[in-house]
C-alpha cells in the first residue's frame with residue numbers, strides 16, 4: 001500500500017453523529033459512505049442521497065463514487081453516473097446518485113452504507129491538434145470488431 005493521501009472532510013449539520021466513510025478491510029479500494037437521510041427509492045426511480053459531508057480533495061486527485069456490488073446484485077441498486085466524479089474544486093455536499101433497477105421498493109435508513117468512494121489520481125490532458133493521426137493495426141475498428149462473443153459475429 002502506498003502512503004495514504006490526506007483529504008479534508010467537513011461534516012455538515014445533518015452529517016453529525018455518523019461515521020466518516022471508511023475502508024471495510026485493510027485491502028479495500030473504496031471507503032463505504034453512509035447515507036445521512038432515510039429515503040425509499042421506488043423501482044425505476046433515482047435519488048441523490050445526502051451524505052452530510054463535503055470535502056476538499058487535493059489537486060490532481062478526484063474521488064470516484066462507485067456502486068456496492070452487494071446492493072447491485074441483490075437489489076438492482078446502482079449508481080447511474082458510475083463512477084460519479086467528485087472534482088477537487090467542489091465544495092458542495094457530496095451526494096450519492098442511486099437508481100433502483102430492481103422490482104421492489106428499496107428503503108435506505110440513515111447510517112446505511114450506500115456506495116463506496118475511491119480516491120484516484122487525475123492527469124489533465126492538453127490537446128495537440130493535428131491533420132493526420134498515427135496509423136495503427138486497429139485503425140478505425142471498434143465496437144466489437146475483434147469478436148470474442150458469438151453475438152458479435
Ligand SMILES: O=c1ccn([C@H]2C[C@H](O)[C@@H](COP(=O)(O)OP(=O)(O)OP(=O)(O)O)O2)c(=O)[nH]1
Nearest residue numbers: 065081084085086087088090093094095096097
Ligand atoms: O455522484 C456525484 C457526482 C457529482 N457530484 C458533485 C461533485 C462534482 O464535483 C460536482 C459536479 O459533478 P459533474 O461534473 O459530474 O456534474 P455536471 O453535470 O457536469 O455538473 P457541473 O456542470 O456542475 O460540473 O457534483 C456529487 O456530489 N456526486
